[in-house]
Amino acid sequence: MSEFLASPLFMLSSVVLIIAALAFLLLPLLRRNPVQRDLERRKRALEHLRDELEPADFRKRMADIEQRLLQGGSGSGPHRGLIGSMLVGLPAAAVALYLWVGAPDGIKPAPGQMTEVAELMGDLAQTLKSEPDNVETWNRWGMVQKQLQQLPAAEAAFRRVLFIDPENVLARVELAETLLFSSGRPSLPDAGQALLESVLRDDPGHQKALWLAGLGAYYGGQPGRAIALWTRLSADLPDGGLKQQVEDQIAQARGMGPSSLPPGHPVVATAASEQNNDAPVSSGASSAAPNPASTRESAASAGNGLAATESPAPAIEVRVELAPALRSNLVGNETLFIFARAVAGPAAPLAIKRLSVADLPATVVLRESDSMAPGLSLSRFPNIDIVARISASGNAIAAAGDLQGQRGPLQVAETSRVEIEIDSVIE
Numbered sequence: 001m002s003e004f005l006a007s008p009l010f011m012l013s014s015v016v017l018i019i020a021a022l023a024f025l026l027l028p029l030l031r032r033n034p035v036q037r038d039l040e041r042r043k044r045a046l047e048h049l050r051d052e053l054e055p056a057d058f059r060k061r062m063a064d065i066e067q068r069l070l071q072g073g074s075g076s077g078p079h080r081g082l083i084g085s086m087l088v089g090l091p092a093a094a095v096a097l098y099l100w101v102g103a104p105d106g107i108k109p110a111p112g113q114m115t116e117v118a119e120l121m122g123d124l125a126q127t128l129k130s131e132p133d134n135v136e137t138w139n140r141w142g143m144v145q146k147q148l149q150q151l152p153a154a155e156a157a158f159r160r161v162l163f164i165d166p167e168n169v170l171a172r173v174e175l176a177e178t179l180l181f182s183s184g185r186p187s188l189p190d191a192g193q194a195l196l197e198s199v200l201r202d203d204p205g206h207q208k209a210l211w212l213a214g215l216g217a218y219y220g221g222q223p224g225r226a227i228a229l230w231t232r233l234s235a236d237l238p239d240g241g242l243k244q245q246v247e248d249q250i251a252q253a254r255g256m257g258p259s260s261l262p263p264g265h266p267v268v269a270t271a272a273s274e275q276n277n278d279a280p281v282s283s284g285a286s287s288a289a290p291n292p293a294s295t296r297e298s299a300a301s302a303g304n305g306l307a308a309t310e311s312p313a314p315a316i317e318v319r320v321e322l323a324p325a326l327r328s329n330l331v332g333n334e335t336l337f338i339f340a341r342a343v344a345g346p347a348a349p350l351a352i353k354r355l356s357v358a359d360l361p362a363t364v365v366l367r368e369s370d371s372m373a374p375g376l377s378l379s380r381f382p383n384i385d386i387v388a389r390i391s392a393s394g395n396a397i398a399a400a401g402d403l404q405g406q407r408g409p410l411q412v413a414e415t416s417r418v419e420i421e422i423d424s425v426i427e
Contacts, residue, residue, distance in 0.1 A: 018091050039068055042065055043065050046061055046065065121144060124144070125141075128141065135161050135164055135165050135168060138157050138158075138160050138171075139158070139161055142157030142158045142161070142171070142174060142175075142178075143174065145157060146178055146181070147348070149352075149396065150348075150397070151182045152182075152397075154174075154178045155175065155179065158171045158175035158178060159175065162175065167202070169199055169203060169206065172196075173196065173206065173209050173212070176188070176191075176195040176199075177192075177208075177212055179192040179195075180192055180212065184335070184394075187219040187220060188212065188213075188215060188216030188220070192216065193216050196212055204232070205232070205236055210229050210230070210232055211230070214226045214230045214233070214249070218249075226253045227250055227254060230246050234250065314367075314368065314413070315366070316340065316365065316366045316412070316416060316418060317365050317416065317417045318338055318365070318419075319417070320360065320363070320364075320388040320405070321360065321361040321419075321420070321421050322357075322360050322361070322403070323405075323422060329403060330390070330403075332357065333357070334356070334390050334394075335357070335391045335392075336354070336355040336356060336362070336389070337353070337390075337391060338353045338355070338362075338364055338386075338420075339352035340366050340378060340387075341384060341387065342381035342383070342384055343381075343383040343385060343408065344383065350377055350378050350381060350384065352366075353366065354396075360422075366378065379412070382412055382413065383408075383409045383411060383412070384409065384410055384412055384415075385409060385410070386407050386408055386418050387405070388404065388405045388422050389404045390403040390404070400426055403426070404424055405420040405421050405422035406420065
């Protein structure tokens, strides 16, 4: 009984169901049958005719109606005991049955990542409502939104922090990384570069700022600056996987040579590009360039001070085509997102590629390294949907008018190739 009382939601649900059951059972008993209703109506009509009938005729007719009512019953007297028994017995039986075999926890959602995230978001939102200038909570809100790949919301949160505290180091670095992710390109936007430069002026040894600034220099055609920044980063890292990865990037930058990518030289076209040509790359890009998807993982690891780990990962080749009937809906500069998401799990993509609609038909490979949030990857969720979406706004979040195709649910372990036709319009 204590468990029953400790769950208000379960109590409310039980009361509603018991009332519904009682209504279903008792309403027919409380209603009079059609013959009885007709006799009642005739009795009332006879009362109105009292002054127009002979007294003896009136008494005879009234006695006849009352006799027939008594023979058929009024509909309440004989059922009164049954109705009372149901009102008391049904709730008592329900409670007894629950105490014997039931458990209120059965209606609670199973604990999991999304439940924990929802609870965290609720707590943060409540704090922000009561403390709208709480810098720490805004930073946490932005970090969660970034992990869920809600990049516009993350950017807004970090900008809010900088409005309150322009010198906040965490917000400057995370906003720079958010701008990088939002751009969908490996080259760091100018605003992100300015933020990182300001951080490194205040804290020359900030690890994540050094890593991201090095990426910006590398893809901006300044391998010498990238080497200098990553060398400073490597000197402060303990021996391990992360230090080795930084050393590998330094070696790649040295192999590139100062003259390989002069200022203004085209860079990799999209952040989804990899050495196996999953997506188009510009003709002058060096094959030694680090994989942009893996740089996202390294940046997250550097920010957390954790060593990167490698493990066997799934890879799914996705072929995407556009239905001819929808070609007239496009201008030609729209963004194409190809991503995998968990069937039962977080809404954020587990792996994502960003291309242009001009690349269609396109073939890409979704890998573990295409995750944009730690812990959200193909190897963590066995069943997935694969979606191809054309967005006019360039935002990965679905909007009315976007074009989409989808396949799933699919088992990651048994899926190596998928063909998708974009054939529907999101309402």
